[in-house]
Amino acid sequence: MKIFEQLAFRILALLFVANLTASPPLLHAGNETDQTSPRFPEILLPSFPDKQFNIVDYGAQAIAKAIAACAKAGGGQVVIPAGIWLTGPIQLQNNINLHAARSALVIFSPNRMDYPLIETWYEGRPEYRCMSPIFGENLENIAITGEGVFDGSGEVWRPVKKFKLTAMQWKELLASGGVVDQKGSTWWPSAAAMNGADEIEILRKSTKPPAREEYEKLRDFLRPVLLQLSRCNKILLDGPTFQNSPAWNLHPLMSENITIRNVTVRNPWYSQNGDGLDLESCRNVAVYNCYFDVGDDAICLKSGRDEAGRQRGMPTENVQIYDCIVYHGHGGFVIGSEMSGGVRNIEVRDCTFIGTDTGLRFKSTRGRGGVVENIYIKRILMKDIPAAAITFNLYYSGQAPIVEPGQASSFDAEEPVSVSAATPQFKNIFISDVTARGAAQAVEMLGLPEMPLHGIELKNISISAQKGLLGMNADHIKLTNVEIIPQSGPALAFHNSTNVAVEAAHLPTGLETFLSLSGKKTAGINLSEAGVPEVKKHVKLSPEVNATVLHWGN
Numbered sequence: 001m002k003i004f005e006q007l008a009f010r011i012l013a014l015l016f017v018a019n020l021t022a023s024p025p026l027l028h029a030g031n032e033t034d035q036t037s038p039r040f041p042e043i044l045l046p047s048f049p050d051k052q053f054n055i056v057d058y059g060a061q062a063i064a065k066a067i068a069a070c071a072k073a074g075g076g077q078v079v080i081p082a083g084i085w086l087t088g089p090i091q092l093q094n095n096i097n098l099h100a101a102r103s104a105l106v107i108f109s110p111n112r113m114d115y116p117l118i119e120t121w122y123e124g125r126p127e128y129r130c131m132s133p134i135f136g137e138n139l140e141n142i143a144i145t146g147e148g149v150f151d152g153s154g155e156v157w158r159p160v161k162k163f164k165l166t167a168m169q170w171k172e173l174l175a176s177g178g179v180v181d182q183k184g185s186t187w188w189p190s191a192a193a194m195n196g197a198d199e200i201e202i203l204r205k206s207t208k209p210p211a212r213e214e215y216e217k218l219r220d221f222l223r224p225v226l227l228q229l230s231r232c233n234k235i236l237l238d239g240p241t242f243q244n245s246p247a248w249n250l251h252p253l254m255s256e257n258i259t260i261r262n263v264t265v266r267n268p269w270y271s272q273n274g275d276g277l278d279l280e281s282c283r284n285v286a287v288y289n290c291y292f293d294v295g296d297d298a299i300c301l302k303s304g305r306d307e308a309g310r311q312r313g314m315p316t317e318n319v320q321i322y323d324c325i326v327y328h329g330h331g332g333f334v335i336g337s338e339m340s341g342g343v344r345n346i347e348v349r350d351c352t353f354i355g356t357d358t359g360l361r362f363k364s365t366r367g368r369g370g371v372v373e374n375i376y377i378k379r380i381l382m383k384d385i386p387a388a389a390i391t392f393n394l395y396y397s398g399q400a401p402i403v404e405p406g407q408a409s410s411f412d413a414e415e416p417v418s419v420s421a422a423t424p425q426f427k428n429i430f431i432s433d434v435t436a437r438g439a440a441q442a443v444e445m446l447g448l449p450e451m452p453l454h455g456i457e458l459k460n461i462s463i464s465a466q467k468g469l470l471g472m473n474a475d476h477i478k479l480t481n482v483e484i485i486p487q488s489g490p491a492l493a494f495h496n497s498t499n500v501a502v503e504a505a506h507l508p509t510g511l512e513t514f515l516s517l518s519g520k521k522t523a524g525i526n527l528s529e530a531g532v533p534e535v536k537k538h539v540k541l542s543p544e545v546n547a548t549v550l551h552w553g554n
Contacts, residue, residue, distance in 0.1 A: 051076030100148025124305025124338030196221025309340025
């Protein structure tokens with residue numbers, strides 16, 4: 001029944017986005033990109049002995065004891081039946097299929113002392129964190145299945161920013177306990193958690209590795225992710241709902257042969273660092289038929305941060321993501337910003353983003369290093385995007401796409417710096433068959449002057465937005481059959497960009513400026529007049545741009 005319900009819901013969502021009244025026709029209907037997606041290796045699924053271990057047979061600490069008995073017998077299925085189950089962290093073992101039946105609700109302990117400190121990775125760097133409510137390391141053949149719910153009790157861990165709540169919600173939060181910072185802008189569950197935000201930076205800057213005891217003082221701040229599976233092989237997540245995580249929700253780390261399907265991932269919209277799925281330095285992955293409604297990036301690919309990530313040297317690669325729906329989130333599909341080990345050979349297709357801050361989000365900054373390449377994205381639908389539908393931002397500084405009150409924009413048009421191993425590269429990215437209605441900006445391409453974005457192709461794109469496409473420090477950009485309908489400003493604007501080709505352009509009715517060029521470095525702009533004979537009247541060149549940089553074709 002659940003499969004049919006999800007199918008019906010997805011059909012309704014697609015119809016809702018695609019049939020908006022007063023919207024232009026979909027340009028990409030029936031078309032396909034001619035770019036070939038990468039070939040992916042077969043993803044190996046886990047297999048288990050035909051044995052069952054019901055947790056009701058194991059008394060106190062039922063889940064842990066059932067897992068131990070199952071592992072001792074060579075593996076099988078550990079069954080969590082219907083009911084409400086309060087537990088401490090669950091540590092998986094080899095050959096375990098943890099099956100949460102429909103109407104099973106697993107609530108993890110709200111006592112932060114139940115989660116011991118362990119050496120792990122968080123936000124792309126090694127450090128001590130509290131153990132995840134669901135944890136596994138160096139395992140093979142593991143699964144979490146069924147239609148049950150796993151709740152991470154994140155409310156006892158997370159800070160909350162005042163501007164993200166209504167006045168009534170804020171009042172109720174203050175009445176629950178905790179402390180508020182001096183500015184009165186952020187609530188923390190304890191004074192130790194609040195002070196830990198500054199103290200952790202001191203430890204990170206220490207010239208010698210801090211002792212475990214130093215981290216113990218900060219444990220209230222060291223929020224775990226809900227699920228972390230580190231250095232594991234043959235992972236299956238099929239069916240459950242994972243919600244209310246202390247930090248990120250799902251975090252496969254340095255693992256391979258991962259299948260995530262039919263999963264729902266939920267976090268409050270105000271949840272700090274409330275990511276949905278973060279695949280970090282993983283390979284051979286399939287994610288499909290999943291639903292995300294979270295407080296930060298929804299589906300995110302990472303591979304370590306700065307020098308630590310480069311030394312690890314493990315890219316995230318060979319990942320397929322399809323047939324997913326994302327509601328709230330900072331980004332629907334995201335790469336970065338911790339991508340220092342590289343990201344490559346990725347396919348994203350047939351996904352819908354409704355109300356995400358951004359749709360397709362690529363982010364990094366100087367110091368990261370790493371190469372993001374061979375990314376193939378097609379057949380994406382978006383609606384009500386408060387920031388950019390498609391964004392490449394290599395000036396990322398940790399801010400959300402929607403600038404918070406009192407914050408300045410993260411954009412800074414600096415002079416070029418020397419290229420080094422710490423310079424991030426984004427290249428060979430192919431995006432086709434995208435329709436977006438109601439974005440603040442259609443496309444944002446912000447490369448670095450010393451390392452421009454390279455080889456970005458957009459084909460069969462239709463976006464209505466407040467602002468059009470902005471490209472800065474971008475090279476070898478190709479736009480084919482692209483319709484961008486801005487409420488104000490030019491449809492396309494390029495600054496200090498080179499080798500840009502615009503083919504089969506669409507000139508929106510009543511648009512004063514179709515193409516705007518600026519910057520002394522701008523050169524090699526090729527614009528086809530086919531289908532838009534009046535386009536020459538709608539091109540604007542800044543004084544520093546010589547007219548000879550613009551080439552006309554048919």
